[in-house]
Amino acid sequence: MTDQAKEMIKRKITLAKLITGIRSSRQLGLHANINPSTITRAESDDPQSTMSTPNVTKLDNYVKAFIESEGATAEAISLYKTEYLNLSALAPSTAVTSHRAGPSANMKPNAREILAGFIANQPKNSTPQVEALPDIAVYGTTAGSIVGSMQLEEGRQVSYVSRPYGLRSSARAYALIVTGSSMSPQFKEGDLVFVDPDRKINAGDTIIIQTQNFNKEYDKPTRAYIKTFRGVMDNVLYTEQLNPPAKLDFPMKGKQEGAELVYSYDRVLTTRELFDV
Structure with missing residues (x-):
């Protein structure tokens, strides 16, 4: 190259x-x-x-x-x-x-x-073909070091699943396997959830929160949490969980050494949204 x-x-x-x-x-x-x-x-x-x-x-x-x-x-x-x-x-x-031999190997238009x-060559008034989005990657998780947290298995797609109709145009959608029971009985350990970073989030929606320690080596494992969204105020993400019932606050900015800060939070889709009904 x-x-x-x-x-x-x-x-x-x-x-x-x-x-x-x-x-x-x-x-x-x-x-x-x-x-x-x-x-x-x-x-x-x-x-x-x-x-x-x-x-x-x-x-x-x-x-x-x-x-x-x-x-x-x-x-x-x-x-x-x-x-x-x-x-x-x-x-x-x-x-x-390709490394094919012959005089035409390097002849590229x-x-x-x-x-x-x-x-x-496109017919007049035609709409160019748009390539269909690929299947959705499913990322595995392991129990995190903090109670109620999941640790993303970095770079590992444990499998791929067919793209639900409701995510047909969602380029950044992904799926996650739930670890833990903090949102039981709504979401149980081993459940598959579909997440769309581009969906609007309202109070009461279920979200996946990704956090990372920005004060240390950036490539440290990312933690993930599945919680219910309550709101954002003064750079704090307010959430709650079902089991046991509790309210949890996640800082979004900070300078404290070793602070775990919110990297992103995305909405989990409901079954009706997945099937676009």
Whole structure:
């Protein structure tokens, strides 16, 4: 891979984070169905560490699906159109494609020519085909060191499940296996819950809270909690649980050494929402 191609992929990853609002390489990898370590290596200065063509395609598809979802802001759409698409069109091919012998192995058509030909061959008033979103990744959890918490198994999709109809256009949706009984009987240990970061959250909704220690090494395991949302005030996330009944508060900002802060909180979908009824 040339230095130019390496830098273009690094820039593409940076733009993907800015467009989707995802701050860490690990989270970007999880949402795009790419091994997080692959993203991290591609961002490094090692010229031998790159992303394969299938992984670059996964990243492109994820960013495109996000732009077409309800969660895309006007700023994200503008950044996608003015920078990300231009970068994709101009990016040289990576060196991890086929190694077939013969004089035609390195003869690749210009990306702009391909795009121009595709547009020219589209019937008038037609709608271009949009690739269907992939199955939803299910992330495993283990019991956390804090009572009532789950520890995300970093970078591990324990399986994939068919995308429910209600999540057909939700690019950032994921599923999680519940550990513990703090929300029993509504959610029991081993239950599968579907989560959509782009859904509006109201008081009384069930949410998945992800926390991380931002004062120490960033790659420490992420804790997750399933709770009922009460509200947010003065940089504190207020929640409650069912078993045993209790109110729990999570700080969202702070400077105290070793503080566990909210990284994100996303809504768990109801059965009716999953089937869009």
